[in-house]
Amino acid sequence: MRRFSGKMSVAVLSAVALTAGTFTATAAHASGPLREHAEQRGIEIGVAINDGLLSNQQYASIAGSEFSQVTAENVMKWETLQPSQGQFNWGQADQIVDFAKQNNQRVYGHTLVWHSQTPGWVQGLGAGEMDTAMREHINAVLGRYGDDVEVWDVANEVIGDNAQLRNSFWLQTLGEDYIANAFEYARQADPDAELCLNDYSIDGINAKSDAYYQLAQDLLARGVPLTCMGFQAHLILGQVPSDMQQNLQRFADLGLDVYVTELDIRMDLNGGAPTQQQLAQQAEDYRSVVEACLGVERCKGLTTWGVHDASSWVPDQFPGQGAPLMWDDNYQQKPAYTAVHDTLAGD
Ligand code: XIL
Numbered sequence: 001m002r003r004f005s006g007k008m009s010v011a012v013l014s015a016v017a018l019t020a021g022t023f024t025a026t027a028a029h030a031s032g033p034l035r036e037h038a039e040q041r042g043i044e045i046g047v048a049i050n051d052g053l054l055s056n057q058q059y060a061s062i063a064g065s066e067f068s069q070v071t072a073e074n075v076m077k078w079e080t081l082q083p084s085q086g087q088f089n090w091g092q093a094d095q096i097v098d099f100a101k102q103n104n105q106r107v108y109g110h111t112l113v114w115h116s117q118t119p120g121w122v123q124g125l126g127a128g129e130m131d132t133a134m135r136e137h138i139n140a141v142l143g144r145y146g147d148d149v150e151v152w153d154v155a156n157e158v159i160g161d162n163a164q165l166r167n168s169f170w171l172q173t174l175g176e177d178y179i180a181n182a183f184e185y186a187r188q189a190d191p192d193a194e195l196c197l198n199d200y201s202i203d204g205i206n207a208k209s210d211a212y213y214q215l216a217q218d219l220l221a222r223g224v225p226l227t228c229m230g231f232q233a234h235l236i237l238g239q240v241p242s243d244m245q246q247n248l249q250r251f252a253d254l255g256l257d258v259y260v261t262e263l264d265i266r267m268d269l270n271g272g273a274p275t276q277q278q279l280a281q282q283a284e285d286y287r288s289v290v291e292a293c294l295g296v297e298r299c300k301g302l303t304t305w306g307v308h309d310a311s312s313w314v315p316d317q318f319p320g321q322g323a324p325l326m327w328d329d330n331y332q333q334k335p336a337y338t339a340v341h342d343t344l345a346g347d
Pocket residue numbers: 073074156200232262313
């Protein structure tokens with residue numbers, strides 16, 4: 001039903017506009033911000049933001065007006081929130097939460113348990129202490145943000161590129177139950193939050209997403225409070241998996257909500273600017289991802305991993321590649337923006 005509501009309201013608006021002898025209502029509908037159209041489709045449109053960039057007016061204005069949800073790109077990670085044992089640093093995460101409140105946005109919590117961006121003091125603990133540290137960290141973070149954050153990436157990137165459980169310090173010290181325990185601790189700390197697994201290279205059907213499918217089934221069969229699955233979607237130009245919708249759907253069919261959590265679509269730049277052809281392909285790719293989400297009833301949101309190309313993590317992480325977002329280095333909308341906009345608007 002939800003998927004039709006957007007289309008029905010377009011029809012209703014058109015009818016109203018026609019009877020009133022004006023097309024203003026439909027025109028306004030087609031040109032509004034992304035969040036307006038996403039809301040009509042029953043999904044969140046999200047963006048990862050950096051507290052340090054919110055002082056830039058263009059950045060803050062796009063982040064606040066176009067999106068209905070925000071994720072902290074870095075400052076809700078363990079290394080920022082609890083850099084040394086028992087010492088919490090909430091300031092930057094609070095800024096993100098405050099920004100979201102000012103703009104009437106939902107906050108997507110990222111992330112509680114991860115092998116990366118976790119301080120050395122955690123990694124060096126023995127089993128009993130590490131389990132306690134994990135529980136205390138989850139309690140503290142959910143205790144602080146329980147009212148403000150409705151959905152959490154509880155465990156991030158727990159499966160490796162070899163489709164086996166990632167051989168992280170978590171696995172090595174605690175064994176595979178650390179994943180189930182993280183979810184149990186999160187549920188004890190917050191009875192209502194949505195609790196997700198999240199990873200990259202699982203957007204289509206492949207060995208790694210198969211491994212997640214198995215893991216999700218196992219956790220659910222054991223009564224572990226897993227309620228959602230995050231698909232990061234750090235994608236490469238021209239390589240949106242053709243079975244992305246089918247893949248999201250199989251997880252939804254397990255009873256999980258699904259989210260596209262970190263979408264960006266990078267391209268080879270060879271030191272130059274994107275070509276028109278690359279930008280057109282990127283627009284098509286963005287459209288495909290939005291359609292995959294809209295095609296799945298339980299796809300609850302789609303987040304892009306940054307506001308504009310100049311603030312993306314891609315050039316640092318993948319040398320020679322870049323321009324992966326919907327706004328360019330100068331905050332100009334790219335064809336990808338129009339594609340997302342028009343797809344959400346049903347055009
Ligand atoms: C990245 C950030 O974008 C960078 O700024 C940071 O230096 C490293 O982490 N998967 C995740 C995200 O779950 O947290 C990562 O974010 C990107 C890959």
